[in-house]
Amino acid sequence: MNLDELLHNENLSRDEIVYLLNLERREEISQLFQRADEVRKKFCGDEIHLRGVIEFSNYCSCNCLYCGLREDNFSIERFRMTADEIIGTAKLIYSHGIRTIVLQSGEDTIYDTDLISFIIYSIKKEFDIAITLSLGQRGFQEYQSWKYAGADRYLLKHETANEKLYEKYRDNLKLADRLNHLRYLKKLGYQVGSGNMIGMPLQTVEDIADDILFCKELDVDMAAICPFIPAPFTPYQNRKHGDALLTLKSMAAARIVLKDVHIPATTALDSIEEDGREQGLKGGANVIMPNFTPMPYRGKYTIYPGKRGIHDEPKAAFASLQKRVEALGRKISVSKGDSPKLTSE
Ligand code: SF4
Structure with a gap:
């Protein structure tokens, strides 16, 4: 297979994506990252979009086998932020010039339809800022109310497009339901984010190729x-963590396949790999999601351990982030960073 031709193929097949994920030679892997960087530049430009994350509740009624917040994990101290604390943190994010906030929690229905609507409305009334919700799988009516209240985007990762593995990882929940929720969110006009994990037990590279194609089909x-x-x-506490290089290759392949989408260089990648964030940004990523969860709570949102930056004060963390971005010759966007699919129309 000619790698250069493959990297310029507009419609990569499952086998071709698998081929890219299996690349081992250093020069070939560099070629993959370089091509992903070109595609990122062509479809998304050079700006890096920041999403200020507020993790406001670590209660969750689900029992995903891989997650530290699972309901049956009695070892963690649970917390809930008040509406005032959440709105105050949104103000702090806005004051840093960030124009998207992500409201993130476990599946916690104590924050009911009205409370979340109130929080969204209160933030949107005061600040010209986009709101992404990442509240797990909630009611269809709720999605609708929150859209009316002003929410712009919804992040609901599919985690794996392999039905059997999905049921296993998510304690018998169904992939088909997840897909219905994602489709409904799109129908309501949300900008929708999804995604998957690399290095899960029993996962193959073919599964990862399917995850990328799942995102393509859904037009995320x-x-x-x-x-x-x-x-x-958690049941997976003694497993090995996912491979950083395979994660980077997956992000690069996703960029080449999906083209005009936002791809974050995640904190999880940065937590297992020195300069993971920079490597991601050089290989197709264009988004960073700095954590603004207030200090009393931040250390308790333990989806996974060893999260980088967990003790950093927002101001210092933001300054260091700016330096890291500038060192790459890129700059931080001052816009809301809507979906490239919308802005190119
Ligand atoms: S992955 Fe999400 S839904 Fe599953 S237990 Fe963790 S917080 Fe809850």
Whole structure:
């Protein structure tokens, strides 16, 4: 197979994606990253979009086998932020010039339809900022109410497009339901993000190729691909974490296949690999999601352990982030960073 031709193929097949994920020679891997960087530049430009994340509740009614927040994990201290604390943190994010916030939690219905609507409305009323919700699988009516209240985007990772593995990892939940929710969110007009994990137990490279094609079929606006990191007191606590290089290759392949989508260089990647964020940004990624969860709570949102930057004050963390971005010759966007699919229309 001619690698250069393959990297310029507009419609890569499953086998061709697998071929890219299996590349081993250093020069060939560099070629893959370089091509992903070109595609990123062509479809998304050079700016890096920041999403300020507020992890406001670590309660979750699900029992995903890989996740530290699973309901049956009694070893972690649970917390919930008040609406005032969440709105105050949104203000802090806005004051840093960031124009997207991500409201993230486990599946926690204590934050009911009205409370989340109130929080969205209160933030949107005061600040010209985009809101991404990452609240797990919730009710169809709720998605609708939150859209009316002003939410712009919804992040709901599919985690794996392999039905059997999905049921296994997510304690018998169904992939078909996840897909229905994702389709409904799109129908409501949300910009939709999905994504998957790399290095999960029993996962193959073919599964990863299917994950990328799943995102293509769904026509997502963002694809978040991050390494699996085992969390203590979970059924997968003794497994190995996902491979950083395979994660980077998957992100690069996703960029080449999906083209005009946002791809974050995730904190999880940065947590297992020195300069993981920079490597991601050089190989197709164009988004960073700095954590603004207030200090009393931040260390308790333990989806996985060893999260980088967990003790950094927002101001210092933001300054260091700016330096890291500038060192790459890129610059931080001052826009809301809507989906490239919308802005190119
Ligand atoms: S992955 Fe999400 S839904 Fe599953 S247990 Fe963790 S927080 Fe809950």
